[in-house]
Amino acid sequence: MNDITFRALIVEEYEPNKFRRFIGKKSVSQLPDGEVLIKVIYSSLNYKDALSARGHKGITRNYPHTPGVDASGIVVESNSSKFKVGDEVLVTGYDLGMNTSGGFGQYIRVPDKWVVPLPKGLTLLESMIYGTAGFTAGLCVYAFLEKGIKPDSGKILVTGATGGVGSLAVAILSKLGFYVVASTGKLEKTEFLQKLGAKEVIHRSEVYEPSGKPLLPRKWIGVVDNVGGITLSTAIRSTDYDGVVASVGLVESPDLNITVYPFILRGVSLVGIDSAETKMDKRLKIWEHLATDWKIDFNGIWREVSLDDLDKEIEKILRGEQVGKVVINLWNK
Ligand SMILES: NC(=O)c1ccc[n+]([C@@H]2O[C@H](COP(=O)([O-])OP(=O)(O)OC[C@H]3O[C@@H](n4cnc5c(N)ncnc54)[C@H](OP(=O)(O)O)[C@@H]3O)[C@@H](O)[C@H]2O)c1
Structure with a gap:
């Protein structure tokens, strides 16, 4: 195949530890090795992308x-027996967008073991409304169900609820009949x-208890935590007997100061979620x-932007101001 030139967001280190980004041209011959060359139709914006785009x-x-x-x-070129030209596919996580040229460009080339055939029942667009955020929310739901938590077991707390992972977790859990309490810094988004589907919306200050008391009154049977720090510690200390806390993110802080009491006196499980390296099965x-059975109504949860609009969306997610999901249409000007 002749070399193809394409548009991409390029982040450049113009002086040591000083970065700038712009929409520029790249060519397919510059992409890393891999069995599958994919023409990217949609991508989506995640907090991690914004960190990479700021220089991290x-x-x-x-x-x-x-x-x-x-x-x-x-798929536009394949040296893999698993995929053929014309297949609709998606890739989330692994090294994509970290040290491998990512979805903010019109083409990616990746190992076949990263590629997921587009599931029946989803369009390319819908798969990117979910993106890593929806997949991560799905991993949390899976962890709850695996540990026997059912819709009538009690209340589920979702922190950072208006964000990507948060909003999709609220939507999926509500669709499955769970009683969801959404914690947010943006009460105007109630x-x-x-x-x-959130049954209650509370301000994030209500799940921020810095006293260090080892245990707090029992409130939750499950927690999806996107923020870490004192919020995660508060959530663990407020979780009921045999409850499950899924640790997803760190927008507040990567620190976690707790005692073992929630684990040994209440049987609380702390489950780590790593969407990037989730095994293929x-x-x-x-x-x-x-x-299929977890599929949500996507109405009102996403917005489409073009590559040219991406810069301001990156700044917005870094300020914690995004609501729902931002989907990037790579071919819209
Ligand atoms: N473990 C994994 O596999 C995995 C996968 C995806 C994402 N993540 C991580 O999960 C987190 C969320 O990612 P995302 O893409 O959903 O980001 P996002 O869209 O920016 O959502 C984060 C939300 O957290 C809240 N927030 C922001 N700053 C805060 C602060 N200082 N204190 C408390 N809450 C704050 C805001 O929601 P409210 O205003 O509603 O409170 C914000 O919308 C990030 O840390 C990301 O790196 C991890």
């Missing part, structure tokens, strides 16, 4: 770089959260659920 050596070691941990599109199972 913990996420992306080498610049210039194109972020984007999510991509859905069409109606948005109620439309997703579990990955396929989660996507299958997202496309």
